[in-house]
Amino acid sequence: MRPWVPAFDAELRADPRLALLPGRYLAAFDDGRGDVAGLGADVGLLALDAGTVALLLAGADTGLRAVPQDAVGLALAATRAFLDERARQGGTAWRLAELSAGGARIAGALGGQRAEPVPVPPSPVTGPAGAVAQSDGRTALVAVVPLGRLTATQADLLAATAPTDLQVTPWRSVVVPDLADAAAAAELTAARLVLDPRSAWLRVTACAGLPGCARSLADVRADASRAVAAGALPAAGARQHWAGCGRRCGRPSGAVVDVVATGQGYRIGSGT
Incomplete structure (x- = not known):
């Protein structure tokens, strides 16, 4: 298709x-x-x-x-x-x-x-990451972008790595298809793109937060990034969405733990 x-x-x-x-x-x-x-x-x-x-x-x-x-x-x-x-x-x-x-x-x-309508399969809550074998024998590299925000350097590297086109996915990742092998994975990882399917970045999203949103009570992107780096995500690292206020903008669908800024810390799910 x-x-x-x-x-x-x-x-x-x-x-x-x-x-x-x-x-x-x-x-x-x-x-x-x-x-x-x-x-x-x-x-x-x-x-x-x-x-x-x-x-x-x-x-x-x-x-x-x-x-x-x-x-x-x-x-x-x-x-x-x-x-x-x-x-x-x-x-x-x-x-x-x-x-x-x-x-x-x-x-x-x-x-x-x-024809008779058929049930529509639910979409997965996370996509793949890392090297994926294509049906034609070539390799695609799926690079997850932490919190969905590419730097200019990362964007240039992805463009330079791609022999054909790039594909942006609904799971905050970019696919580099049609590669001969997975050799480029090391350079993408060095640029802080995520190719490890076990990474916490596949399970963490966030709203704009401070300073991007005047309603936010915290710089949620910076706080979430520090928690991932320290291996200190709340809710035992479950799929979670960090939000700067109770509106929870950008919250993904499906089962997700809310980590909501209160001005005196974060409320995690129904707790604090």
């Missing part, structure tokens, strides 16, 4: 009307392994087998089907139908799921092959 992405992007940019899409619109294309299908994207494609692709709306299977070569066209039709339904319902919704019966209305407006 890798050709779907540039094809969808080209068509998206070629249609001036699609510039009206809300800023949080999300499309997710899944090759059948279920890694991004469960992210609740507004419009999604999920390969069911080598010849069948399901259309997902707001993370649920609509029952609409396409062959792989027609899948991008179906996703674009659903995207345009989302804009139409959004306009009918006031034009203020950020996400398809905010519309009343949005998925059913949009699916009903689209023609095409239909």
Whole structure:
């Protein structure tokens, strides 16, 4: 499904009307392994087998089907139908799921092959890290970026390492695909990118914190970084989100322990 992405992007940019899409619109294309299908994207494609692709709306299977070569066209039709339904319902919704019966209305407006909807697999809460064997015998290196913030030096190194393109994942990591081997892993690690799948950085997220957010009561990114470096994460190192106030901005979905700044320390989960 890798050709779907540039094809969808080209068509998206070629249609001036699609510039009206809300800023949080999300499309997710899944090759059948279920890694991004469960992210609740507004419009999604999920390969069911080598010849069948399901259309997902707001993370649920609509029952609409396409062959792989027609899948991008179906996703674009659903995207345009989302804009139409959004306009009918006031034009203020950020996400398809905010519309009343949005998925059913949009699916009903689209023609095409239909089948019984199937359950959509949940997405994993963390992605891979380190060397991953590609199906063509080459190697991909998956580098986790602590708290999702790349330095200019790290970005330059990733670009220089990649023989083709780079892939940014939903798990705060960057994939360098199509390498002959994993030799570049040492240089990426030396640049403080994380290639160890056991690293605590795969389980720690944070909001902007001070000084980036005036509402924050602490520099949560610095505090979380010190806790990781010292091996002193709370909650026995469980998956956790550090937040500068009770709004808990950026909190990921799924089971996660809240580490919330109070001005006198941190409240961890329901304790202190």
